[in-house]
Amino acid sequence: MEASEEKYLLHRGLLLPRETHTADSLTFAHEFELRDDDILAVTYPKSGTTWMQEVLPLVLNGGDLTPVQTIPNWDRVPWLEETRLAIVAERLPTPRALVSHLPYHLMPKSLDSSKAKVIYVSRNPKDVMVSSYHFHKMASFLDDPGTFHEFMDKFLQGKVLFGKWTDHVKSWRHTELGDRILYLTYEEMVQDLRGSVRRVSDFLGRALDEEAMERIAAQCCFNNMKTNCMSNYSLVPQDIMDNSKSPFLRKGVTGDWRNHFSAEQEAQFSAVISREMEAEELSSSLWCPEPSPPAHQ
Template sequence: MDPELMEKFEEMIKNETIKMGEIQGVPLPANTCHVWDLIKNFQAREDDILIATFPKAGTTWMQEIVDLIMLNGDVERSMRAPCFIKVPFIDVNAKPLMSGVEAANTMESPRLIKTHLPIQLVPPSFWEKNVKVIYLARNAKDCMVSYYHFQRMNKGLPDPGTWDEYFSSFLAGNIAWGSWFDHVIGWWKAKDERQILYVFYEDMIEDPEREIRKVSNFLGEVGDWKNNFLVAQNIIFDVEYKKKMEGSGLHFRTEL
């Protein structure tokens, strides 16, 4: 990124408090609301990967993990740019930078994309293209504390006020991206209807290797047949497969 442009952006964030707006009852930064049609009509691609979280739930951590998986563990390539450049945040609209949607549209496939949107506000094209989504959820108490301190530091969001004031605002859902409760429950209810891997932040802390393996398996092609084969088709296929492959000495794994 142009260092001069980055300096201007940082100065803007330092001196400007973004006003709030609302989309379908969900509080969002006003700048996001101003380009809502652009966000709503965003065109996903079949090989996109979407990382969805409520704010301060470990988003950056998951972005770096998935980026490394997509690069087959190439650490040097993963350091090619800051995370907010590698992974466009489609909710964001902060001039003089490109909006998140504009940034995503300039990228080659496969793209890794980020959102904090509750599930009902996710652009429909993600579902039309059957995009794989990783949703990372963090417990409400730690999320609240982290978000409070983030808002105190980040002048691009409203001043959170005192801790007692913020406590009440958080419980009422009167904060940017709305209610934590609605957010985590909405994504949870949809996880069996869509290609959504629901991951818990606390599980990541407890056993990173186990959870990263889950993410890797979810993104890999091995086992994807389960999302397409009907039970009857699987039976027919296995019979035919055995007939044609028997004695060949070839053995394939259909799941890991």
């Protein structure tokens, strides 16, 4: 089943939802002038974007909870490529924090000419796919995902939002940003959120005391974010995102793929990802984790 032209636009080979993207918003993103003190958190969809929209404001303002409790995350740390940025860009506090799902080659030219920093968060693609599958079920502006196996085939072919996972990860592993980019994984954040927040604060040159670190880590734990209406997308009308079908912030765990993949599906999925990532100097543990008990059929 091909993607619906009514719901998606095709931009440089990538499927993007028309609900939040237009030709004008993509031009605005391409021409956006990044400042030297801007920070971009970049992810493939369903890899920790909402988490970074919570972490970044708190790290940048020393742990003041006000913005994450009073400003919706899409205005607090807006997407570079979405329509909302043109509306809120001028009122963002300095330093500005943005998020993006774009691959490296579609970044604004000003990324290379500025000193802006990037935090790239990656996640096991099996968990990414499971999360995306459930997201498609609850978001009316996306096509019905079909069966789990049908969606897996589309995911592996890159016929999903923002293209192939492997292409996205590889694009951000081959940049000329040097020490201006920090690589994190979703799994690291789940395992040691406080340590991950510390890495972010050190990367951004923020000297946070222990009390601020504890406050940020506590606020950014999954259960707190899940109940924060400024972060859990419950403010979005139900006819656009139906949280009764699947909550936007669903589980916040690692390894949920084991509850969805059959042994045959896991083997097929891992074979494709491993082949496409073969030349990368990236630990295969990201996409081929330790042997696990048989998945639920």
